[in-house]
Amino acid sequence: MVHYRADGRRGLYGFPEPQHASSTLANAVQLLRQALHGRGVATLDGDVMRTAGGHYVLSLAFGLLIWSVPKMFRWFNTGRMVLHPSADPAGAADLLVGLFERQPWLRYRREYLEALMEPAGASPI
Numbered sequence: 158m159v160h161y162r163a164d165g166r167r168g169l170y171g172f173p174e175p176q177h178a179s180s181t182l183a184n185a186v187q188l189l190r191q192a193l194h195g196r197g198v199a200t201l202d203g204d205v206m207r208t209a210g211g212h213y214v215l216s217l218a219f220g221l222l223i224w225s226v227p228k229m230f231r232w233f234n235t236g237r238m239v240l241h242p243s244a245d246p247a248g249a250a251d252l253l254v255g256l257f258e259r260q261p262w263l264r265y266r267r268e269y270l271e272a273l274m275e276p277a278g279a280s281p282i
Contacts, residue, residue, distance in 0.1 A: 182225045185243040186213045189223065189230065192250035198257070199271055217253065218266035 190200045198217070206214045213225040223232045230241045230249045234256060241249040257264040 186225045188246040192246045196254045
């Protein structure tokens with residue numbers, strides 16, 4: 158398996174050292190959720206799962222899982238693994254929102270999940 162960086166270059170190395178690395182994997186996922194929320198993608202606590210190995214996984218849509226592993230976020234896009242430094246959750250959120258824009262089926266799945274989040278008969282105010 159060949160790994161690709163978010164910028165399209167091959168390899169796992171070459172990322173700049175994080176300026177403010179997340180202290181824990183859970184914190185990295187929380188920062189990513191906040192960055193996504195700022196870009197209009199809502200998430201619930203139930204979207205976050207902890208694996209037996211201690212990693213955290215954020216489920217944005219059926220078929221799109223974002224793994225928080227030491228110093229990295231990773232996800233698959235069209236069969237390729239994308240890696241992005243966890244010290245840059247805003248950059249990862251930008252890439253993921255761009256993925257929603259380029260692949261409408263992901264956006265539709267997420268919108269369906271967001272519709273399920275709203276309580277029945279809730280006022281928009």
